[in-house]
Amino acid sequence: MNDTWTERLSEYIDGTLAEAERGALEAHLAGCAACRTTLDELRRVVARARALDDRPPAADLWPAIAEQIGVSSGAHHVVSLAERRTRRRVAFTVPQLAAAAALLLLLGSGGAYLALHRPPLTGAGAIAQRGPAADLTTSPVGWVQKTSSRYDAAVAELEGALEQGRASGRLDSATVRVLTQSLVTIDSAIVQARRALAADPGSAYLNQHLADTMRRKLELLRRASALAPART
Amino acid sequence: MELTSPGAATLRRDPDQATSGGGTGDAETADVALAASGDGSAFERLYRAHVARVHSLARRMINPDVADDITQDVFVRAWSKLGTFRGEAAFGTWLHRLAINVILARRTTLSTERGRYHDAEHALDAVPGRPVVHELSLDFQQAIGRLPDGAREVFVLHDVEGYKHEEIADMLGIVPGTSKSQLHHARMALRKHLE
Numbered sequence: 001m002n003d004t005w006t007e008r009l010s011e012y013i014d015g016t017l018a019e020a021e022r023g024a025l026e027a028h029l030a031g032c033a034a035c036r037t038t039l040d041e042l043r044r045v046v047a048r049a050r051a052l053d054d055r056p057p058a059a060d061l062w063p064a065i066a067e068q069i070g071v072s073s074g075a076h077h078v079v080s081l082a083e084r085r086t087r088r089r090v091a092f093t094v095p096q097l098a099a100a101a102a103l104l105l106l107l108g109s110g111g112a113y114l115a116l117h118r119p120p121l122t123g124a125g126a127i128a129q130r131g132p133a134a135d136l137t138t139s140p141v142g143w144v145q146k147t148s149s150r151y152d153a154a155v156a157e158l159e160g161a162l163e164q165g166r167a168s169g170r171l172d173s174a175t176v177r178v179l180t181q182s183l184v185t186i187d188s189a190i191v192q193a194r195r196a197l198a199a200d201p202g203s204a205y206l207n208q209h210l211a212d213t214m215r216r217k218l219e220l221l222r223r224a225s226a227l228a229p230a231r232t
Numbered sequence: 233m234e235l236t237s238p239g240a241a242t243l244r245r246d247p248d249q250a251t252s253g254g255g256t257g258d259a260e261t262a263d264v265a266l267a268a269s270g271d272g273s274a275f276e277r278l279y280r281a282h283v284a285r286v287h288s289l290a291r292r293m294i295n296p297d298v299a300d301d302i303t304q305d306v307f308v309r310a311w312s313k314l315g316t317f318r319g320e321a322a323f324g325t326w327l328h329r330l331a332i333n334v335i336l337a338r339r340t341t342l343s344t345e346r347g348r349y350h351d352a353e354h355a356l357d358a359v360p361g362r363p364v365v366h367e368l369s370l371d372f373q374q375a376i377g378r379l380p381d382g383a384r385e386v387f388v389l390h391d392v393e394g395y396k397h398e399e400i401a402d403m404l405g406i407v408p409g410t411s412k413s414q415l416h417h418a419r420m421a422l423r424k425h426l427e
Contacts, residue, residue, distance in 0.1 A: 007416065009416070010412065010415055010416035010419055011412060011416075016397075016412070038420075038423075041423040041426070042419050042420070042423065044423075044426050045391070045419045045422045045423055045426065046391055046419065048372055048422075048426060049387070049391035049392045050391065050392070052288075052292075052372075052373065052392055053288075054284040054285045054287075054288040055284055055287070055288055055291075056283050056284040056287060057283065057287045057299065057300050057303060059300065061279075061283065061287075061300060061303055061304050061307075062276055062279055062280075062283075064304055065279065065304050065307045065308060065311075066272060066276070068304070068308045069272070069275075069307075069308055069311045069312075071272025071275065071276075072272060171258065172258060172259075175258035175259045175262060179262055182262070182266055182271065182273070182274065185271075185273060216269055216270075216271075219265075219269055220262075220265070220266060220269075223261075223262065223265045224262060
C-alpha cells in the first residue's frame with residue numbers, strides 16, 4: 001500500500017494540511033482501508049514518542065563534571081578553606097591577591113558608591129537596588145571589621161523581607177528549603193573564615209575570602225527577596 | 233552552525249512548563265543564581281534535575297555510546313555559560329537548547345566516522361543479515377536509534393521534544409518541507425516497532 005495520500009498522512013495528523021487538502025484526504029480515507037490502517041499506526045507512533053520516559057545515565061556523571069568545572073563533588077560542596085587557601089597560594093602571591101581584590105572592589109563599587117550617597121532607603125526593594133557590592137568601597141584588608149555593622153543591618157533587613165515572603169506564602173516551601181540550605185552552607189563558610197581570620201587577622205587572602213563569602217550571602221538574599229514580590 | 237539563543241519552541245516535554253506557577257520554579261531560579269555566583273552545590277541540584285532529559289536527548293539524537301560524554305560536555309558548557317543566562321527563557325529550555333547545540337556540533341564528526349547511509353523509508357528493513365523476527369523485536373527506542381541520521385534527528389526533535397518544523401529546519405539547516413518529509417519517513421519506518 002502506497003498511494004498519493006499516504007505521503008500526506010503525517011501532515012494530516014499534525015494538522016498542517018490546507019483545508020481543501022484535508023477535506024480531500026478525509027474523503028479518500030472513507031474509502032481506503034489501507035490508508036486508515038496506516039493512519040492509525042502513525043498516530044500510535046506519535047503517541048508512543050510523546051510517552052517516552054527520560055532516563056538518567058547508568059553511571060553518575062556528576063563527579064566527572066564537578067572535576068572538570070573545579071567544584072567539590074562530595075556531599076558538602078563548599079570547598080574547605082584550607083583547600084582553597086592551598087589552591088590559591090599556588091596560583092597567586094599576596095600582592096597579586098591584593099591587586100585583584102582592589103580590582104574586584106572597583107568593579108563592584110560603582111553601584112555601591114551611588115547607593116551609599118543616596119538618602120537611606122528601606123524595604124526589600126531598596127535592598128535590591130543597593131546590590132551585593134554595597135559598602136565594598138574600602139580595601140579588603142580590614143573591610144569586614146569596618147563594615148560589619150552595616151552588613152549585619154542589610155542582612156537582617158533582607159532576612160526580614162524573606163521571612164515576610166515566606167509567611168505571606170509568596171515564597172513556596174521548596175524555595176524556602178533551598179534558600180535555607182544555601183544560607184546554612186554560606187554561614188558555615190563565614191564561620192570558618194572568621195575563625196581563620198581570628199588567628200591571622202592581617203591575611204589579605206582571608207579578608208578577601210570572608211568578604212567574598214559575605215557578598216555571596218548578600219547576593220543570595222537580595223535575589224531571594226526579589227523573588228517574593230515577583231510571585232504576587 | 234552556531235546556535236546560541238534559546239529556542240522559542242513550546243516544548244511538550246518541557247519540565248519548566250510543567251511546573252510553571254508551581255513549586256519548583258522559584259527554587260530553580262534561586263539555584264541558577266547561586267550557581268552563576270559559583271555555588272557548585274546549587275549547580276549539582278540543577279544537574280540532578282535535568283540530567284535525565286539531557287542524557288535521553290543525547291542518547292536518542294546521536295548514540296547511546298556517546299551520550300555520557302555529550303551530557304558531561306553539556307553541563308560543563310552550561311557552567312561556563314551561566315553568566316550569559318538572562319532568564320528570558322526558563323533554565324530548562326535554555327539548557328535544552330544548549331544541549332541541542334552541542335549534539336548538533338558533535339554529529340558531524342560522528343556521522344563522518346560512521347559513514348553510514350540508509351534509504352530513509354526502508355532504513356530498518358534494509359540492514360543486511362538481520363532476520364525479520366529480530367527486526368520486529370527491536371525496542372521502540374532502539375528502532376529510533378536505527379533511523380538514518382536526518383530522519384532520527386527530525387523525529388526526536390518533533391515528536392519527542394515538541395519542536396516545530398520551522399524551528400527544526402533552522403537548527404538543522406534544512407527547509408521545513410524536508411523536515412516534514414523526514415518526519416513522515418521516520419514515522420513510517422517506526423510503525424513496525426510499536427510493541
